[in-house]
Amino acid sequence: MATTYNFSEKQLKMLSSTEGLKLLAQSQQMEPAKVLKTLQYEATLEKLQIELIKLQTWVIEQNKRICILFEGRDSAGKGGAIRRVTHHLNPRYYKVIALPKPTRQEKGQWYFQRYINRLPNPGEIVLFDRSWYNRAVVEPVNGFCTDEEYQNFMKDVNHFESMITNDGLILIKFYFSISKAEQAKRFKAIKVNPLKRWKMSPVDEQAQKLWPKYTTYKEAMFTQTNTNYNPWIIIKANKKMKARVEAIKHILNLVPYKENS
Template structure:
């Protein structure tokens, strides 16, 4: 095999990068033919794939600059992702974090509270996940569970919900006063679009795990969730931490719009970087590499 030039190697690396994006996008393509046909008919103005990937890579490059700025200046960033089931929160989070350092940017998606956690101060289990200096934390659902699913499904009493609404504005003001940059997104999706996405999950074996009993209840209680969302936005939209609504019917545009807006909300810039050079490898003429037994190797099936 001939030796590759640096430019050929870089082109190959870029092809691998695009392949990674296509692999993620397969989750949108692994549908039955009938469901795929119906989905295309309901989304005739979907963004062209080449345009989407071009913008995605550009925004992800900017997110790397943001990450470096946060790390260098010891900034603390919290981004909350809320919205109806299947509204696209997870897809947006996946694209935001795809090329970032998990030591700097991490995702928090907490399960239902344990019996012990139910006896704690409501915000307590979230506080332990807040960022230190130089960290970005993305909450895939957050303390706003109390204003949404807990309220609608009866897991919280009326008094607990009212106490939450009284407490959350001051709680978030405390976070902002402590130096945390707090950004809150609500992913909005129409009734018809959610129904389509649930049907996709039902018919696609790769997505059935996403469909929980709570998701099914959210279809039954659509209007209850709507009323809960409207009151939540009204009572918790404070100047220190406003809500930003992301229209989510078009998943690709929703991801790009969210990423672009997030970048615009933080005054990041370039930071100093030390020049990196690859040191020469040290060769020891007396070193002999030992032969490892073949059973240690993963079978080469591909």
């Protein structure tokens, strides 16, 4: 039985656009509702990205410093969200930081030092794809730090963040939250895609098995580091497009760029 669609005139116009017809032609099952959803998402995203350009212009002109942390379980969509945030920004004035495991020299330094060295300069936006909060969850779960190192971090992190924000830095902390079933689904999709297999690390391979342990440390992180001045923003990320839009809207709402734009 054929599916009956009741589209408005505006929706039909979107579907009959060049981009809409292109997506319909690419869709094996010819699902107009799904194509329309994608078109609406792209239109919304474009409007938000225009506002992000205004925000960046304000940051540059006012010599502001913005640091955005993207945290969450493996395959939660952090990287995809970062790409949408930065897609049309001037690359001279933003940096995406995804640090590898610390070097031998860095292991002997104060834990926050390697992150301090990468905080934004005046007029710059820095986005961390995982941040100093590795020590709050990933490291203790996988045995990459001692309990003493973990406890010292949890004792110091709020003071560290107060220091940098009291100095004028704007800090935004995102946590992308997905379900265990959604993570398993995404891992499966990555493994069968030869262009994405590189994304699966040994840590990723253990993520499902260690799910409860991750949850315990994640909840402890929220309890101890969700402060009034530097709160966590939890993004429900099972739906990637919705999560990306929500994250960008939060950035635009939290940075007072409109007052001076």
